[in-house]
Amino acid sequence: MRNFLKSTGFKVFLVVLTVLLAGVAVAATVSSRSSPLTSAAGVLFSPLQRVTSFVTERLKDVTGGFISAGAYKERVEELEREVADYQSKLVDYEKLKRQVETYEKFLEVKEKNPDFKFVTGAVIGRDAADLFHSFTLNCGSTDGVSVNDPVIHGEYLVGIVSEVQPTSCTVLTILDPRVNAAAYEIRTNEMGYAKTDTRLALDGKLKLSGLTRDTAITPGGIVCTSGVGGIFPRGLIIGTVTEVAKEDGDISYCAKIDPAADILKIADAFVITEFEEKADA
Amino acid sequence: MRRNTAVLVTRRVLLALLIFCSHILQNVLSFPPEIFGVRCWLLISLTVCIGMFERESAGLMLGLFAGLLWDVVSGHGDGFNTLFLMVIGAVCGLLINLWMRNNLLTALLLSGGAHVLYILLYMVFFILAGGVQDAGFLLLRYYLPTCLYSLLLTPIYYFAVRFLMKRLQLVEEYDAFSF
Numbered sequence: 001m002r003n004f005l006k007s008t009g010f011k012v013f014l015v016v017l018t019v020l021l022a023g024v025a026v027a028a029t030v031s032s033r034s035s036p037l038t039s040a041a042g043v044l045f046s047p048l049q050r051v052t053s054f055v056t057e058r059l060k061d062v063t064g065g066f067i068s069a070g071a072y073k074e075r076v077e078e079l080e081r082e083v084a085d086y087q088s089k090l091v092d093y094e095k096l097k098r099q100v101e102t103y104e105k106f107l108e109v110k111e112k113n114p115d116f117k118f119v120t121g122a123v124i125g126r127d128a129a130d131l132f133h134s135f136t137l138n139c140g141s142t143d144g145v146s147v148n149d150p151v152i153h154g155e156y157l158v159g160i161v162s163e164v165q166p167t168s169c170t171v172l173t174i175l176d177p178r179v180n181a182a183a184y185e186i187r188t189n190e191m192g193y194a195k196t197d198t199r200l201a202l203d204g205k206l207k208l209s210g211l212t213r214d215t216a217i218t219p220g221g222i223v224c225t226s227g228v229g230g231i232f233p234r235g236l237i238i239g240t241v242t243e244v245a246k247e248d249g250d251i252s253y254c255a256k257i258d259p260a261a262d263i264l265k266i267a268d269a270f271v272i273t274e275f276e277e278k279a280d281a
Numbered sequence: 282m283r284r285n286t287a288v289l290v291t292r293r294v295l296l297a298l299l300i301f302c303s304h305i306l307q308n309v310l311s312f313p314p315e316i317f318g319v320r321c322w323l324l325i326s327l328t329v330c331i332g333m334f335e336r337e338s339a340g341l342m343l344g345l346f347a348g349l350l351w352d353v354v355s356g357h358g359d360g361f362n363t364l365f366l367m368v369i370g371a372v373c374g375l376l377i378n379l380w381m382r383n384n385l386l387t388a389l390l391l392s393g394g395a396h397v398l399y400i401l402l403y404m405v406f407f408i409l410a411g412g413v414q415d416a417g418f419l420l421l422r423y424y425l426p427t428c429l430y431s432l433l434l435t436p437i438y439y440f441a442v443r444f445l446m447k448r449l450q451l452v453e454e455y456d457a458f459s460f
Contacts (some may be wrong), residue, residue, distance in 0.1 A: 061458075067392060088405070124309070124311050124354070125308045125353065125354030126308060126309070126311060126354065127351075127354050127355045127356050127357075128308050128309065128320050128321075129322065129351075129362075129399075129424055130355070130356050130357070131318075131419065134355075134356030135354075136353070136354045162356055163356065168353070170355070171356075172355045172356055175411050177412075177414070178411055178412070178413070197399035197414060197415070198413060198414055198418060198419060199415060199418070201425075202318060202422075223432055243427045260359070
């Protein structure tokens with residue numbers, strides 16, 4: 001014991017203890033509550049601390065990445081599901097919007113013409129061999145459709161039923177040279193018949209023929225069916241006049257018409273199965 | 282024997298499916314798209330290729346199926362397409378059986394011939410007889426380019442049908458006593 005008390009180690013211990021106690025005493029009087037020794041150690045070890053904190057931060061990030069990967073994956077999947085859901089809803093919305101627009105037009109026509117009876121049909125096919133854009137609707141004789149029934153899209157004339165099967169019917173469009181309709185221009189009340197020829201049809205146009213030389217029809221005029229003949233009801237819009245010209249090889253005049261219905265893009269149409277003039281005809 | 286029957290049935294069902302898909306593309310989706318108003322007919326090329334590989338009987342039946350599908354959406358019904366494709370399927374099968382070799386050149390020749398014949402008959406029955414004017418203009422401006430456009434797709438059908446035939450080949454049955 002005596003030897004120990006006299007040993008260098010014990011002396012060193014005493015010095016260290018004294019220094020520590022002095023430090024604690026100083027720390028108690030200073031506001032930072034940190035002993036000078038700790039501060040000195042802090043200064044000495046600050047580079048190491050920085051390294052430690054840097055490594056710790058990195059490791060924390062890495063660990064965070066590992067932990068989040070699964071969560072991120074789940075989140076991404078969840079978002080993908082949500083996007084798919086919204087896309088599907090958007091498609092439904094667009095479909096419904098189009099349907100509502102069609103039915104709004106249909107209602108307008110129905111309000112204007114309470115005598116009309118309609119059958120609705122969707123386009124299920126277009127004959128690739130027919131240059132005049134005939135198409136097939138998914139309604140037929142079981143729905144009350146018969147040959148020569150007019151077909152409309154909104155209040156625009158599209159064509160006429162040429163063939164009827166029990167569950168489908170074929171429609172010849174107004175761009176077919178075999179289809180013609182008695183028509184008039186609404187501003188001047190001039191009568192004629194709307195028809196087309198091969199070249200006009202391929203340009204997507206038709207004409208109001210049978211006009212006299214002193215016709216007052218001008219571009220922009222609207223041509224409607226006149227109801228004469230009992231095939232088409234009166235007042236269906238055929239199209240807008242784009243040009244008035246002399247007929248080839250004839251002394252009469254004609255008005256070229258841009259059809260109101262976009263026949264190539266029609267997805268659904270209404271077949272008018274009954275109307276007043278038809279009943280009288 | 283049973284395996285051969287199964288292979289035969291599978292092959293013909295697949296060919297019928299191919300016809301159905303081509304019908305949808307041609308008459309519902311209007312695919313391939315029009316080029317300057319010129320359309321492409323898929324069913325004629327397909328029927329020719331089927332007739333060449335499956336020969337007359339199956340060619341006739343599958344041609345009948347293709348024609349029926351086409352007639353459903355045609356404004357000029359009366360079975361024109363059914364009759365035409367049925368005959369084309371059978372005739373192509375017979376020609377390969379009797380006189381011609383089954384290769385791509387023959388397919389192009391037969392397909393071209395079938396398209397030209399279809400156009401001529403169509404023009405006579407539905408354009409001229411229907412009183413539509415400017416038939417010559419229609420022929421040059423639309424129908425002949427349509428024939429060329431359709432011919433471009435014949436090789437695709439030729440190789441598709443050939444692939445199907447190779448994958449679903451019948452096993453030769455040898456008579457044991459012939460050795």
